Amino acid sequence: MNKQTYLCLMLLFTSTLMSANPFSKNTATAMAYSDIQRVRIDFTMPTGYIKHLLLGFTPNNAASDGVDYGYDALSLDNFPNDLNWIIEDENYVIQGVGAFQDNKQYPLSMFISNAGDISIALDTLENFDSDIDVFLFDALYNTYTLLNDLDFQENVDQGTHLDRYFIAFKNNTNGSVYNSSSDVQLSINENDTQETSVSFLRKSKEIYITSNQNISKLEVYDLLGKRLFKQENIQAKTWRLSTPFIKQNYGIVRVYNNQGITNKKLLFH
Numbered sequence: 001m002n003k004q005t006y007l008c009l010m011l012l013f014t015s016t017l018m019s020a021n022p023f024s025k026n027t028a029t030a031m032a033y034s035d036i037q038r039v040r041i042d043f044t045m046p047t048g049y050i051k052h053l054l055l056g057f058t059p060n061n062a063a064s065d066g067v068d069y070g071y072d073a074l075s076l077d078n079f080p081n082d083l084n085w086i087i088e089d090e091n092y093v094i095q096g097v098g099a100f101q102d103n104k105q106y107p108l109s110m111f112i113s114n115a116g117d118i119s120i121a122l123d124t125l126e127n128f129d130s131d132i133d134v135f136l137f138d139a140l141y142n143t144y145t146l147l148n149d150l151d152f153q154e155n156v157d158q159g160t161h162l163d164r165y166f167i168a169f170k171n172n173t174n175g176s177v178y179n180s181s182s183d184v185q186l187s188i189n190e191n192d193t194q195e196t197s198v199s200f201l202r203k204s205k206e207i208y209i210t211s212n213q214n215i216s217k218l219e220v221y222d223l224l225g226k227r228l229f230k231q232e233n234i235q236a237k238t239w240r241l242s243t244p245f246i247k248q249n250y251g252i253v254r255v256y257n258n259q260g261i262t263n264k265k266l267l268f269h
Contacts, residue, residue, distance in 0.1 A: 040123035043083035046116030071096025080113035083123035102169040110161040122147035198264035245258040
């Protein structure tokens with residue numbers, strides 16, 4: 001499926017010029033603009049389209065967590081599937097806030113007309129002296145996904161999803177575990193009931209599988225049922241598979257072990 005990218009004309013954050021005259025090019029304004037720290041987020045809809053969101057941290061707390069004229073951009077489009085920052089009960093595609101604080105969380109509003117798989121990913125970080133951790137907090141399951149290493153993927157029902165998803169910069173719960181050596185974040189509660197976990201590692205472009213039983217066989221299919229890959233006699237509890245052979249956006253990973261078969265639909269990009 002071809003992916004169409006929705007671009008906001010203000011995505012470069014030019015509206016953050018700190019002057020009564022938005023076209024001012026004085027030195028102080030240029031320096032303030034270059035000092036803004038940006039977190040760019042990509043939302044992949046169930047239809048495969050991508051929308052970009054921008055969160056900007058302003059020096060000297062020039063903006064706030066509320067609505068700030070010149071720093072926040074309203075979401076003027078009416079997409080059937082959408083993700084936005086939510087500020088004072090309104091939807092925004094760009095949110096400008098004060099100086100970066102890792103204890104802050106920023107709420108998102110999600111609207112889904114086509115139930116299916118969505119993805120929330122970290123695109124880029126700009127103007128940070130060192131990389132920061134960016135999490136997707138799912139308040140429904142009390143889990144944190146570290147977006148620096150792994151896209152958040154979920155099958156979402158049709159409807160409006162408020163007070164569920166947040167962008168965060170610190171893991172504030174003991175309900176989830178992130179293992180930096182394996183680049184995989186799992187919910188403890190989920191791990192108690194789900195014996196086999198299948199994830200896609202965005203940075204390394206690998207399928208990552210972990211199980212409490214030896215994996216005997218692995219297969220990858222496209223959505224039409226065509227088998228793209230098969231590996232037998234694995235006999236390991238963890239397995240990584242590089243995916244240069246996968247050209248599709250979506251696929252089905254089938255994992256075999258002594259407990260049975262686990263099927264997982266993944267988004268590859």
